[in-house]
Structures are given as C-alpha cells and as structure tokens.
Amino acid sequence: MSLRHVFxxxxxxxxxxxxxxxxxxxxxxxxxxxxxxxxxxxxxxxPSPVEIFGGRCSMDDSFSHTVVITNSWPGSGGTVTxxxxxxxxxxxxxxxxxxxxxxxxxxxxxxxxxxxxxxxxITFSDASGALIGTLPLTVEPVTWGWQGWHSDTPISRIxxxxxxxLGWGLIFDAMQVNWVPEPASLGLLAMAALMLVRRR
Numbered sequence: 252m253s254l255r256h257v258f259x260x261x262x263x264x265x266x267x268x269x270x271x272x273x274x275x276x277x278x279x280x281x282x283x284x285x286x287x288x289x290x291x292x293x294x295x296x297x298p299s300p301v302e303i304f305g306g307r308c309s310m311d312d313s314f315s316h317t318v319v320i321t322n323s324w325p326g327s328g329g330t331v332t333x334x335x336x337x338x339x340x341x342x343x344x345x346x347x348x349x350x351x352x353x354x355x356x357x358x359x360x361x362x363x364x365x366x367x368x369x370x371x372x373i374t375f376s377d378a379s380g381a382l383i384g385t386l387p388l389t390v391e392p393v394t395w396g397w398q399g400w401h402s403d404t405p406i407s408r409i410x411x412x413x414x415x416x417l418g419w420g421l422i423f424d425a426m427q428v429n430w431v432p433e434p435a436s437l438g439l440l441a442m443a444a445l446m447l448v449r450r451r
Contacts, residue, residue, distance in 0.1 A: 274375050274384035274402045280359060282427030288340040292320045296343075300350070303340075304428060307352050313410075314345025314417060324422060326365025328392035334361045334424035342420030349409040354378060357429035358409060359399025364390050366419030375400070376408040388412075390421065405431045 286303045299318040300309035310318055320340050324331045333339040341347075349358075354377070371388040383404045388411055389396060413421055 274386060274400050274406075276386070277357065277359065277399045277401045279397045279399060280357065280427060280429075282357060282359065282429050284428050284430070286340075286426040286428075287336050287424060288320050288338040289336045292318075292340070294320050294322070294338065299342075300348075303426075307430070308428070309348075309350045309352075310340070310342075311348040311350070312342035312345045312420060313348055315343045315420075317343050319343060324365050326367075326393075326419065328365050328367040328369075331363055331365045331393055331422050334395040336424070339422055339424040341422035344417050344420055346413075347411040347421050347423075351407050351428075354405030354407045354431045355428045356403070356405065356431055357399065357401050357427070358406060359397065359428075360426040361395045361424045362388075362390055362398050363395050363422050364392050364413060364415060364419060365422065366413065366415035367392055368413075368415040368419070371411060371413040371415075371421070373398075373400075373412075374410045375402060375406050376410075377404055378407040380408070390414075395424065399427070 284304050292301060296317050296319050299316045300311035301318045303310050312318060318340060320338050322333055322338055324341065369390040369392045371390055372385060373388040374385045375383040377383055383402055383406065389398060390413065411421055413419060
C-alpha cells in the first residue's frame with residue numbers, strides 16, 4: 252500500500268465522520284456517558300436548564316423551566332417510579348430540550364410519562380441550528396420504554412414534544428450518549444494507517 256493510498260483512506264475516514272445522513276432509531280446501547288439522575292442534582296424541582304452528563308449537556312422545560320428529580324411521580328395516567336436506581340428526572344409541562352456542549356452521534360433513554368396520553372415528536376438539530384431530522388416519539392404512559400437514535404451528522408440539540416400538551420411533561424432514566432470523536436482521534440486513525448504501511 253502506497254503513502255498516497257494511506258492519505259486517501261485517512262481522507263475517507265474524515266469524510267465519513269462528517270457525512271450527513273438521516274437520523275435512525277437504534278436498539279438499546281451502553282453509551283460513553285450515562286445519566287441516571289443518581290448524582291449531582293438533589294431531589295425536588297430545579298430551575299432549568301440544569302446540567303446533566305457531567306455538565307456536557309443541559310436539560311430544560313420550554314414552558315415551566317423546571318426539571319424535577321424524584322422517586323415517585325403521580326399523574327392522570329398513574330404513578331411513575333424509577334426504571335433503575337433511586338431517582339429519575341423529568342419535565343413538568345412543556346417540550347423537553349437537550350442542548351449538548353459537545354455534539355453526540357447517539358442518544359438513547361428510557362422514557363415514559365405520568366399523563367394519560369402518550370407519544371409525541373422528536374427533532375434533532377446541529378450546532379448551527381439546522382434541522383437534521385424529525386421522527387415520531389413513542390411514549391407509553393406509566394410504562395418505561397427504550398428510545399434511541401443515531402445520526403452521522405453531529406447532534407447538538409434535541410427537542411421532545413409530548414402529545415399530552417401543556418401540563419404534562421416527560422420522564423427519563425438510564426440515558427445514554429456517545430460523543431462525536433475529537434478531531435485528534437481521527438488523526439490517530441490516520442497515523443495508525445501510516446504505521447501499518449511503513450511496517451510492510
């Protein structure tokens with residue numbers, strides 16, 4: 252393999268990392284970072300946005316600007332308790348907004364609502380605010396269910412709009428993310444390819 256081929260491969264790796272594609276649903280995964288509301292925020296209501304994922308993401312309620320950490324949340328659909336651990340987190344009335352300081356390729360969560368009406372819509376945007384995609388959001392009242400997504404275009408903002416309307420939010424637990432690899436990581440891949448060629 253020539254040096255020219257190495258640079259072509261490295262260029263393709265970089266291009267692939269920047270390629271645009273639709274957002275696609277994915278099965279449950281264990282991400283690079285996990286948020287289960289077990290550390291950091293104390294139980295109760297918090298003015299939002301609040302920091303989650305170690306400060307690399309903020310979570311907000313578009314209407315009440317309140318995020319609640321609790322172990323029991325009654326509503327018109329019934330009472331929700333945590334999926335795992337002692338605590339869960341959610342919004343109270345409006346859209347749930349996640350904004351990532353560092354963009355992600357994968358996002359997933361266990362999700363439910365204490366409202367009698369489920370489901371909704373989810374939108375994904377990049378760092379410039381451009382829309383990446385919009386998909387239906389499956390939310391079953393008072394029953395935890397996994398929802399996960401992947402995008403080749405880095406995701407910087409996610410908005411979840413529940414069908415229950417104002418007055419009922421969404422509840423989350425065992426959230427997972429994979430961050431976009433740093434440019435240095437792509438450089439390491441190119442260097443590794445170059446070293447393989449030199450050894451031959």
